[in-house]
Amino acid sequence: MPRLRRDETTSVRFTLNGEAVSRRADPRMLLSDFLRHECGATGTHVGCEHGVCGACTIRIDGTMARACLTLAVQVEGAEIETVEGLAPEPGRLSVLQDAFRRHHALQCGFCTAGILMSLDTLFSDEPEADEVRIRDVLGGHLCRCTGYEPIVRAALDAVSRLRSGKTNV
Amino acid sequence: MKPALFDYVRADSLDEALDVLAAEQGDARVLAGGQSLLPMLSMRLARPRVVVDIGRIPGLDVIEAAKDVLVVPAGLRQATLLVHPGLERSHPLLAAALPWVGHAQTRARGTVCGSVAHADPSGELPLCLVALGGSVRLASKRGRRSVDAREFFTGLMSTDRREDEMIEALAFPGAKREAGYAFREFGRRHGDFAIVSVAAIVTAVAIEISVGGVNDVPARRVWPRLDGSALDDALNTLAWELDARDDIHADQRLRRDLVRSLGRSTIAEASRCLA
Numbered sequence A: 001m002p003r004l005r006r007d008e009t010t011s012v013r014f015t016l017n018g019e020a021v022s023r024r025a026d027p028r029m030l031l032s033d034f035l036r037h038e039c040g041a042t043g044t045h046v047g048c049e050h051g052v053c054g055a056c057t058i059r060i061d062g063t064m065a066r067a068c069l070t071l072a073v074q075v076e077g078a079e080i081e082t083v084e085g086l087a088p089e090p091g092r093l094s095v096l097q098d099a100f101r102r103h104h105a106l107q108c109g110f111c112t113a114g115i116l117m118s119l120d121t122l123f124s125d126e127p128e129a130d131e132v133r134i135r136d137v138l139g140g141h142l143c144r145c146t147g148y149e150p151i152v153r154a155a156l157d158a159v160s161r162l163r164s165g166k167t168n169v
Numbered sequence B: 001m002k003p004a005l006f007d008y009v010r011a012d013s014l015d016e017a018l019d020v021l022a023a024e025q026g027d028a029r030v031l032a033g034g035q036s037l038l039p040m041l042s043m044r045l046a047r048p049r050v051v052v053d054i055g056r057i058p059g060l061d062v063i064e065a066a067k068d069v070l071v072v073p074a075g076l077r078q079a080t081l082l083v084h085p086g087l088e089r090s091h092p093l094l095a096a097a098l099p100w101v102g103h104a105q106t107r108a109r110g111t112v113c114g115s116v117a118h119a120d121p122s123g124e125l126p127l128c129l130v131a132l133g134g135s136v137r138l139a140s141k142r143g144r145r146s147v148d149a150r151e152f153f154t155g156l157m158s159t160d161r162r163e164d165e166m167i168e169a170l171a172f173p174g175a176k177r178e179a180g181y182a183f184r185e186f187g188r189r190h191g192d193f194a195i196v197s198v199a200a201i202v203t204a205v206a207i208e209i210s211v212g213g214v215n216d217v218p219a220r221r222v223w224p225r226l227d228g229s230a231l232d233d234a235l236n237t238l239a240w241e242l243d244a245r246d247d248i249h250a251d252q253r254l255r256r257d258l259v260r261s262l263g264r265s266t267i268a269e270a271s272r273c274l275a
């Protein structure tokens, strides 16, 4: 039963987008801050810090999760994926990211990282996801710019391309 | 918004978790999925000395289905229950209500027991547990006890759980063969807190209605098979009895209105399921 005192830090080991990393965290450090401040992975955004806006959405062990509702110390040994891991290689976008660009599914981009992570997870879990499922999952995100319609169009375009066998663009 | 300082303990067994709860005398909080606790910590509505993480305790996420009762252990995530095979048949009310619990992103981590322990007045899972007449199994160093859900919720985010206890499991009774079940909710955005939610169970002789989001705890009434204006009157009386609050999301009048309209449509849906 490891006990970590409030003023102590411990090393947290996990994989970030496939790479093994280890950084130090104290008990109260949120995973969102840990990723951004300790790992330098600033693609994950922080809006409300209480689970409402979805900006911090990432993947923990294959399922979507709010980084702001997770403690850094909880992810010891976990597989973490963030928006930085979506592009197949530098300079190329994933099918979903490319659809976002073509459909103008972002303006300021604050909400985008979280939405991409949710939709990417949805499409790998449910390749047949329809508009109802897409809107259901988007319900966990707030976007103050787009009015959501271009996001839905981009998502529908991406899922149909993915179904026809495209893995990236 | 960052949590205040706390010590963190990762329990390897239920016994270890109970040791900490006993030792801290009310100054420890249990962390399972964290979807209710983390906002409380970040907003500093909770400032425990110790957070006990039960997320790594082996076997805490195995559902036990015994004699029509679904026993949901402390580590079981809401998303896992939602896809539990046969849930729609064995527990139609849960199957209808679970998609309303938070968002897909929070259901993936949040636990069923955690939501009940948190006891938010607008929580769908406390409402279902009360509607179905389920029970809460509590464990502590002193022993175990089971509390009827209808006695467990004692007020706004307060329960009958004692300081050294944790919820070990919930027992949800299975669907009765001769009953129809329905759940409906009204909120500003799907997945946001319910402004009003209604669970209805209709049998040949009775209507059971449970309402969440209006009072501090889920409210339940049992009526004969009223219909027409008699049902309208009963719903209207209920709407006034519940003594709705005004808040930023809805005023009293809207809440009363929703109790009437949502109440009616939920009861109608449950009656159709029965027929």
Ligand code: FES
Binding pocket: A045, A046, A047, A048, A049, A050, A051, A052, A053, A054, A055, A056, A057, A066, A067, A068, A069
């Ligand atoms: S920052 Fe995590 S949900 Fe808003």
Ligand code: FES
Binding pocket: A105, A106, A107, A108, A109, A110, A111, A112, A142, A143, A144, A145, A146
């Ligand atoms: S693009 Fe600005 S918040 Fe969504």
